[in-house]
Amino acid sequence: MNMNISTQETVFFLLAAVIVVFSILTVTTRRILRSATYLLFVLFATAGIYFQLEYSFLGAVQLTIYAGGIIILYVFSILLTNQQADEKLERLKNSKVLAGALAAVAGVGITLFLLLTHPFGSSRLAGGEVPVKEIGTALMGTGKYQYLLPFEVISILLLACIIGGIMIARKR
Amino acid sequence: MEGLHLEYYLVVSAVMFFAGVYGFLTRRNLLAILISIELILNSVDINFALFNRFLFPGQLEGFFFTLFAIGVSACETAVAIAIIINIYRNIRNIQVRNLGQLKD
Amino acid sequence: MEYTLFIVLLPFLSFLFLGLVGKRLTPRAAGYTGTIVLAISACLSYITAWHYFTTAKVDGIFEKLTPVNFTWLNFTEKLHIDLGILLDPIAVMMLVVITTVSLMVHLYSIGYMHGERGFQRYYAFLSLFTFSMLGLVVATNIFQMYIFWELVGVSSYLLIGFYYTKPEAVAASKKAFIVTRFADLGFLIGILLLSFYTGTFDFERLTSGDTALFAGMEGISFMGCSVISWAVALIFMGGAGKSAMFPLHVWLPDAMEGPTPVSALIHAATMVVAGVYLVARLFPVYYLEAPDVLVLVAVVGAVTSLYAAVVACVQTDIKRVLAFSTISQIGFMMVGLGVSGMEGHEGLGYMASMFHLFTHAMFKALLFLGAGAIIHAVHSNEMTRMGGLRKYLPITHLTFLVACLAIAGIPPFSGFFSKDEILAATFHFSPVLGMVMSFTAGLTAFYMFRLYYRVFWNKANHHDHVPHEAPGSMTVPLILLAAVTLVAGFIPFGKFVTSDSTEYIIHLDWAVASASVAIALIAIGIATLFYRGESTIPDRLATSFRGLHAAAFNRFYLDDLYIFITKKVIFNGISRPVAWFDRHVVDGTMNGFATLSRRVSYSIRGFQSGQLQQYVMVILLGTLLITVLVLFV
Numbered sequence: 001m002n003m004n005i006s007t008q009e010t011v012f013f014l015l016a017a018v019i020v021v022f023s024i025l026t027v028t029t030r031r032i033l034r035s036a037t038y039l040l041f042v043l044f045a046t047a048g049i050y051f052q053l054e055y056s057f058l059g060a061v062q063l064t065i066y067a068g069g070i071i072i073l074y075v076f077s078i079l080l081t082n083q084q085a086d087e088k089l090e091r092l093k094n095s096k097v098l099a100g101a102l103a104a105v106a107g108v109g110i111t112l113f114l115l116l117t118h119p120f121g122s123s124r125l126a127g128g129e130v131p132v133k134e135i136g137t138a139l140m141g142t143g144k145y146q147y148l149l150p151f152e153v154i155s156i157l158l159l160a161c162i163i164g165g166i167m168i169a170r171k172r
Numbered sequence: 173m174e175g176l177h178l179e180y181y182l183v184v185s186a187v188m189f190f191a192g193v194y195g196f197l198t199r200r201n202l203l204a205i206l207i208s209i210e211l212i213l214n215s216v217d218i219n220f221a222l223f224n225r226f227l228f229p230g231q232l233e234g235f236f237f238t239l240f241a242i243g244v245s246a247c248e249t250a251v252a253i254a255i256i257i258n259i260y261r262n263i264r265n266i267q268v269r270n271l272g273q274l275k276d
Numbered sequence: 277m278e279y280t281l282f283i284v285l286l287p288f289l290s291f292l293f294l295g296l297v298g299k300r301l302t303p304r305a306a307g308y309t310g311t312i313v314l315a316i317s318a319c320l321s322y323i324t325a326w327h328y329f330t331t332a333k334v335d336g337i338f339e340k341l342t343p344v345n346f347t348w349l350n351f352t353e354k355l356h357i358d359l360g361i362l363l364d365p366i367a368v369m370m371l372v373v374i375t376t377v378s379l380m381v382h383l384y385s386i387g388y389m390h391g392e393r394g395f396q397r398y399y400a401f402l403s404l405f406t407f408s409m410l411g412l413v414v415a416t417n418i419f420q421m422y423i424f425w426e427l428v429g430v431s432s433y434l435l436i437g438f439y440y441t442k443p444e445a446v447a448a449s450k451k452a453f454i455v456t457r458f459a460d461l462g463f464l465i466g467i468l469l470l471s472f473y474t475g476t477f478d479f480e481r482l483t484s485g486d487t488a489l490f491a492g493m494e495g496i497s498f499m500g501c502s503v504i505s506w507a508v509a510l511i512f513m514g515g516a517g518k519s520a521m522f523p524l525h526v527w528l529p530d531a532m533e534g535p536t537p538v539s540a541l542i543h544a545a546t547m548v549v550a551g552v553y554l555v556a557r558l559f560p561v562y563y564l565e566a567p568d569v570l571v572l573v574a575v576v577g578a579v580t581s582l583y584a585a586v587v588a589c590v591q592t593d594i595k596r597v598l599a600f601s602t603i604s605q606i607g608f609m610m611v612g613l614g615v616s617g618m619e620g621h622e623g624l625g626y627m628a629s630m631f632h633l634f635t636h637a638m639f640k641a642l643l644f645l646g647a648g649a650i651i652h653a654v655h656s657n658e659m660t661r662m663g664g665l666r667k668y669l670p671i672t673h674l675t676f677l678v679a680c681l682a683i684a685g686i687p688p689f690s691g692f693f694s695k696d697e698i699l700a701a702t703f704h705f706s707p708v709l710g711m712v713m714s715f716t717a718g719l720t721a722f723y724m725f726r727l728y729y730r731v732f733w734n735k736a737n738h739h740d741h742v743p744h745e746a747p748g749s750m751t752v753p754l755i756l757l758a759a760v761t762l763v764a765g766f767i768p769f770g771k772f773v774t775s776d777s778t779e780y781i782i783h784l785d786w787a788v789a790s791a792s793v794a795i796a797l798i799a800i801g802i803a804t805l806f807y808r809g810e811s812t813i814p815d816r817l818a819t820s821f822r823g824l825h826a827a828a829f830n831r832f833y834l835d836d837l838y839i840f841i842t843k844k845v846i847f848n849g850i851s852r853p854v855a856w857f858d859r860h861v862v863d864g865t866m867n868g869f870a871t872l873s874r875r876v877s878y879s880i881r882g883f884q885s886g887q888l889q890q891y892v893m894v895i896l897l898g899t900l901l902i903t904v905l906v907l908f909v
Contacts, residue, residue, distance in 0.1 A: 012176055016184045023188045023211055027195030032204055039207050042188065046214055049181065053225045058238055062217075065242055070210070070249050077253045078203055081260045100197035103896050104190040110903055111186045120178050120227065130235065138232055147236050154243045161247040169254035171261075197893050205889075268889065 011052060018045040032082065036074045043067045054129045178226040181218065188215035202256050202266040206249065213245045277343040280324050280361050283371060284410045286317045287378075291403035298396030304386075310399035311382040314406060318375035321368075328368045329772055336779060338772075340364045340480055345416055354475050360416035362479060365773040366556055366630055370413035373637045374546050376760075378406045380753035381541040384645050387749035388537055388652060398438060398535070405431035409546050413553060417477035418467050421554070425463070425518070428550065429456050432542050436534040445533040452527035459517020459524050466510030469503060470561075483560040490565050505566040512555060512573055519551025520603045521610065522580035526835050528603055532595040536651060539595060540644030544602050545637035552609040552633055559626060559775060563618045574614020574705070578712055581607025583832070585719035589726065590818075590828045593657045594647050597727050598640070601683065604720060605636050611713060612698040615705035616775060623775030624704070627782075628697030631769040635690035638764055639682040642757035646676040649750055650731060653743035659730045666732040668743040671751045673732050675758040680728045682761045684721035685796045690764035692793070693782075699792055700785040710788075718795040725803035733808050 026038040050059035195208030224234025290313040345360030408427035415421035437449030520528035588600035616625025649672040666673040682689035703710030770780035818825045
């Protein structure tokens with residue numbers, strides 16, 4: 001490995017370590033509240049990757065929606081559904097855990113094999129920061145490479161989810 | 173920047189993805205399963221952004237795909253949590269193996 | 277003479293009418309409808325007979341007339357099945373016989389079947405039978421004959437099984453149907469063989485004496501006999517089945533389970549002589565092309581006749597005695613045909629056979645109807661329950677006596693003339709056969725008078741109630757038939773029905789006649805001795821010849837032999853293995869599939885657990901597997 005480690009690389013390895021470690025912890029810890037907390041760290045690190053890729057807008061969205069919104073939702077629902085929030089999760093049969101672990105490891109192995117042997121060609125970061133103006137134009141336009149229709153669709157989806165969530169969760 | 177290849181990022185996202193799969197397979201708590209799904213979605217989001225950035229730098233498809241995916245996953249989480257809370261109200265439990273009671 | 281069509285069609289219309297709306301009619305109305313329609317039919321056939329025998333003679337020969345004929349199924353230029361009416365002396369004679377007996381039976385049944393359940397159904401079936409039988413005798417071609425032949429079989433089946441709540445009747449109807457069907461199989465094969473080689477179904481062409489027609493069958497032989505012999509022998513097999521010839525006679529005694537008038541009509545006078553009629557119809561074919569088969573006919577007839585006469589001597593069921601008597605008399609007719617020649621005086625046997633058919637139909641119908649009256653009076657078929665009835669049933673007694681004398685062959689009753697001519701023809705053909713037949717005739721006289729004495733004389737067996745004479749509707753047919761029996765012998769039959777359609781002057785052969793009358797008188801004398809009063813001789817004879825008596829009583833174990841063959845040999849040897857194969861191999865395969873799929877379903881039911889995580893696991897593993905396969909294989 002090259003000994004001249006740049007700042008970018010340092011940041012990446014830090015983020016990668018956080019993601020890997022906390023992903024695994026998320027799915028292995030036996031306390032559900034910790035699990036949610038570790039997920040929060042993974043999401044933060046993901047946002048960091050977006051920033052590093054110079055998709056600052058995406059990173060901001062990730063932080064506000066995922067880390068800021070969804071995780072709060074999780075924490076609240078965990079607190080709502082568990083009498084003791086730190087209640088330990090039910091232990092599974094070892095054979096099932098083992099089978100899941102084996103499947104996951106095999107999947108990682110095959111995927112990594114594919115990734116590392118596939119020639120991706122020019123694999124350099126390129127382009128630079130995407131200006132927000134461009135994003136706004138693309139979202140609001142109807143031309144080629146413009147996304148007004150998906151934007152509207154997802155607006156309606158969100159509306160439907162709000163109504164659906166209320167309908168489902170309201171007290172009868 | 174010079175040393176950071178696409179593969180580095182992909183390895184990270186692959187690990188995240190299969191961590192999610194493992195969680196999905198082995199967890200028995202509905203919320204824990206949902207968290208695992210978040211991991212999977214997140215790793216896919218990263219991949220979209222990565223491919224856009226590394227392979228097709230001039231375009232924004234992957235970027236917007238990630239954007240919309242985040243929106244959709246927010247919706248999904250909201251509705252799923254609503255359902256889970258409703259289940260909890262009904263059977264005082266959110267373990268997967270008890271969901272069969274809902275059939276009755 | 278197109279009106280002859282109505283002779284056949286009227287009973288059919290009556291059948292349709294009674295079959296469709298019979299339930300709405302009162303029994304009386306249904307009975308009268310059937311009887312009146314048949315009376316019209318009978319009148320028409322008398323007119324036909326008058327018309328035919330007075331006008332159809334050309335150059336001393338009776339012509340064959342076909343007043344109605346149309347092509348029904350036209351398969352090819354050569355192969356077509358026609359339906360029509362053929363009138364020749366024997367057909368006209370049969371029309372008269374059938375309509376007369378049928379009319380008598382219709383009339384008689386009004387009284388006899390009074391109050392029975394299914395009275396309308398009974399009349400519908402009677403009409404159907406009459407229609408089929410008439411269609412059979414006027415058939416223009418052998419295939420039409422076959423069609424009506426089967427219809428006759430069906431209506432016989434229906435009528436034997438008329439009391440369908442009685443298991444014996446159902447069994448008897450099945451037996452009759454299966455045995456005759458078996459024989460008809462031979463008939464059908466014979467028809468197909470004959471028509472395949474001659475290219476025609478038509479009676480007129482087949483019996484024209486044209487030997488060129490059969491040229492195609494020359495030289496082709498199978499198992500030592502020529503094809504024509506096989507064909508006509510198989511046709512005779514069909515006739516033997518219907519006419520209850522040995523060894524296919526087993527159904528007829530059992531058929532007595534049907535109502536007695538039905539026995540009189542079908543199983544004594546008309547249907548059972550269909551076989552005789554068939555041979556007579558194809559007589560030129562037999563005589564010219566297959567004389568060896570004609571000998572077979574004679575031998576079968578003689579064996580049947582003797583066998584049935586012996587069995588009849590020991591039966592105690594009045595109707596069974598008459599049934600075996602019928603078999604025996606049909607044997608006589610067959611012998612008559614078998615020994616007959618074709619031309620001129622050689623054709624005595626043919627003429628005699630037809631004459632006997634005619635007289636026998638009358639007196640045997642009379643006997644059966646008389647038996648019906650007796651059964652009506654004492655409510656039993658068993659002779660042991662009868663005795664001394666002559667005081668209670670005077671009309672029945674007298675008419676029955678007339679019929680007994682006729683069948684015994686005492687002049688001047690009709691049976692004497694016809695039977696005597698058969699014997700004369702037989703002696704002319706072969707003295708040995710003649711003596712056998714004379715002996716049989718003696719036996720006939722014996723068993724008939726045994727029956728007569730045991731029913732009407734002897735000591736009166738304690739009856740539960742006083743027997744009473746039958747009502748008028750039953751006695752009138754008895755008297756009419758007795759009158760016919762008295763005078764029928766003087767009909768100059770040879771003028772009308774002969775083998776070559778020319779006139780034939782009957783000379784009584786006095787040597788044969790006196791001998792047979794003597795034999796008959798002796799037999800009657802013995803019967804008088806044995807059965808008129810109390811006598812221990814029959815019992816002593818039965819004990820001293822126990823084996824013979826038991827054998828005869830059990831019909832020489834022929835039925836048991838059939839049961840053995842069918843139940844033990846065919847069922848065990850063929851049916852059981854086939855059934856086993858069906859059950860274990862054919863069904864087994866299917867059951868195996870079912871069991872296999874059920875087992876598999878049970879074992880894979882676990883996959884379909886509803887556990888989402890399990891599904892995902894499987895999907896993941898599958899995806900990985902496919903990936904590995906795509907990558908490395």
